[in-house]
Structures are given as C-alpha cells and as structure tokens.
Amino acid sequence: MRVRFGFVAMAMSLKNASPSQTMTLKQFLQIADRDAALRKLTRIAQSNLANSLRVLRHAHASGVHVYRFSSKLIPLFGHDVTSSWDFLGQLREEFAAIGQFVRDKSMRVSFHPEHFTLLNSPDRTVVDSSIGALERHADMFEAMELDVQSKFVIHVGGGYKNKGGALDRFVANWANVPARVKARMTLENDDKTYSAADTLTLCQTVETPMVFDLHHHMCNHEDGQGDVGPLLKPIFATWENTGLPPKVHISSPKDDKDFRAHAELINPADVLPFLEQVREFNQDIDIMVEAKYKDEALFELMRHLSSLPQVKVVDGGTIDYSP
DNA sequence: ACCTGTCAAGTCTGG
C-alpha cells in the first residue's frame, strides 16, 4: 500500500515564506483612507499567495504531494468591512498560477476553515456565516480552477449539552448547504466532543467522506473503543467514488499534561501501530502531518520510516508499506 | 534581537 504524507500551511525550511500574514480589524479601522487599507489587505494577500506557491514548489521538489493551504490567505475576506471589495478579481492571476502548479504536478490540496465554522449551531446567524465561510473557500478553489477533489475539512461542531440534538441539527442544516460546498466537504473527528464513531455515523448520513484524526481519537473515544480497527473499513468506505485515497491526520501529544496539544515532531510509536492496522486493508492513504515543525516533522518521520524493513521509500514524501 | 500583549469569528466552564 502507498502512503503519501503532507503538511500544513507553512514550511519551516523556508525563510520569510509565511502564507498567513494578516491584518486585524482594529489595524484596518485605524487606517483613515479606506481604499488604501483595502489595497494593503490585497498586497498582504498577494504575498500570502506568492508564499503558498513557494511552499508548494518546495513540497513538490521534496517529493511531497499533499498539502493544506492556510485558511488566512486573504485577511478579513468575508468580513463586513471588505464586502464591497473584489478580492478574487484583484487576485485572479495569483490564484490561477497556484491552480496551474497544483494541476501540473498532481498535488492534492485542501483547506481547513477555522474552528468558527459551525454547521450545527443553534444560532442561525452562526450557521449562515459558516456557510458563507465555506462558500469563500469554494470561491478560492474555483479561482484556482481546481475540481471537487480539492476538499475542505471541518469538525462536526459544538456539543451544546445535547450531542444527539446537535447532530440532528447538523443534518437539518445540511439541506441549506450549497451543492458546490457539499461536493468538497469532509468531516473530522475531534478531540473533545465528536468521536470517530459519532463522526462516521454523521458522514454516512450526509454522504460525506470522513477524515480520521489519530491523535483526536486517542484523546476522545467511547469507553473500550480505543482501538480504531473495527471502524477503519467503514471510514475508508466513505471515500469510495471520490477518486481519492482516504485522508488521515496524525500528530503526537505535546506531553502528558498537555495531551491534546501538538508536539513539535511525530513520535513514530504513535503512528506505526496504525500503519500496521491499515496494512491489513492494503489501502492507499494520504496522511497529513500536523506538527509544530511542519515539513521538518514530515522529513524527520520519513527518515525514521526509511530504516524499517517493511518500508520502501518512493520519494521524499511517499512510502510503500508492504506485507 | 527578544519579549509581551493583542487579535474577526464561537463555545464552554466556572464564578
């Protein structure tokens, strides 16, 4: 089975290449000349997009084919104060260049809209703004001319002291999500509220692929359900007909005291038992490395894996894990 | 050069 590793947003190996430079609302409002402020936002976005392309080139040159964009590419995009401004028109060439590189090199890319994106909130305005945030991410993928294989991942949402009701509300609100957003959606188990089993059931109901997060599963699972083995087959089944390998997130706990936080690197001992389980399905997967050291953590993990007899290194971000 | 406080968005806790 083939495993492709990817990383998130920025590359530690590159200097001054942040794709997440920003301007806060407060800073924006302090600039008296509104048009100048909007132009400054656009310049920041241009820099973020240029740096995203640099990071993509670096990933590709390193043999990495899976990458998640920063969700802060355009500061204040979607905020009321910028509603009159045509960011996408202004940034057309930058988005097109990224999309062309992704298509030419067959990179698999995604977005993770921030944790304020909640489709199951009891507050209608929160749901509406969440759908708006998802539409803006769809706009950006469309500006890149990338098809629906370029996915979003979000969490199920809040628990609101009634998980069952909150899950029902997710399903009800799903009817109001535009088709172009639904087509790109995937859902991930979280570290506090919605376990892998909860998330899988919801994904089956709304016919959406499930991203399995191994670290979140360690933090949050039903009593006696710490072994994900029995869930793997139905989780992988949610990816059928997408033309994509299932996606898995990995990270290691920072320490015992701060178990849910992400460590700098991936501890191979956290991942190897999982790879052994996946091997039984002989299933190709993409694994997103979510570690403080970003691409460096990926490369460090690859160095470790390359020493194992069951691993054949294909390139800098890909292994064949063989029986 | 380095340290500290602040920042769009929501939810949850605990006082």
Place this chain on the structure above:
DNA sequence: CCAGACTTGACAGGT
C-alpha cells in the same frame, strides 16, 4: 449572566 480559557501564528509596541 459574564469574564476568561481555549488555541495558533502574526504583529505591534516595548525594551
């Protein structure tokens, strides 16, 4: 019912 924590990277302002 409200203040603060949660959590991440970036940045301004201070030293």
